[in-house]
Amino acid sequence: MEQRKPRTRKNIRWYMRYLHNKIGFFIVGLVIIYGLSGLLQTYRDTDLLKHDVVHEQRLSPGLTEAQLGTSLRLRNLKVDKTEGAVLTFKEGTYNTQTGVANYTTKEWYSWLVPFTELHKTASKSAAHYFTTLFGIALLFMSVSAFWMFKPGTKLFSSGVYLTIAGVIAALLLLFAR
Secondary structure, eight states: OOOOOOOOOOHHHHHHHHHHHHOOOOOHHHHHHHHHHHHHHHTTSOTEEEHHHHHHEEEOTOOOHHHHHHTTOOTTEEEEEEEEEEETTTTTTTTTTTOEEEEEEEEETTTHHHHHHHOOOOOSSSTTHHHHHHHHHHHHHHHHHHHHSSSSSHHHHHHHHHHHHHHHHHHHHHOOO
């Protein structure tokens, strides 16, 4: 005689756990890429994974120090010395008579640029739909984690305490700036 399995009722907890599992495995790949992108953004003001790029640019002759910095898109450009018509600054030189500027910048390798652009997606970009969806999926994963364990158990309680600690740590980080 064939025995029947008792039919289990699928409640909100079952669905949350199911979705948490399926969406979670998909998000793992995204989190790895976004995590690496975030690390690159954190160290963007250093020379980490950057190389020198030499530029030669013809500008209008006779630019001031402020105009030169704006034209070359170099922040905090400061002229160190002037020899005749040549202004020397940290990144290079500018000839005030000919308008020729020779300078060196530090730039990421070309294969890293797409990673860095992930965290700078503007709302006008088509990619913003993807980044918005990713943010919503992460929010869902955070909330659905509370359905992984039954309320009242030690695992659930420790999860709540860790969540509160995480919120407090984030708030401290925000206000400590």
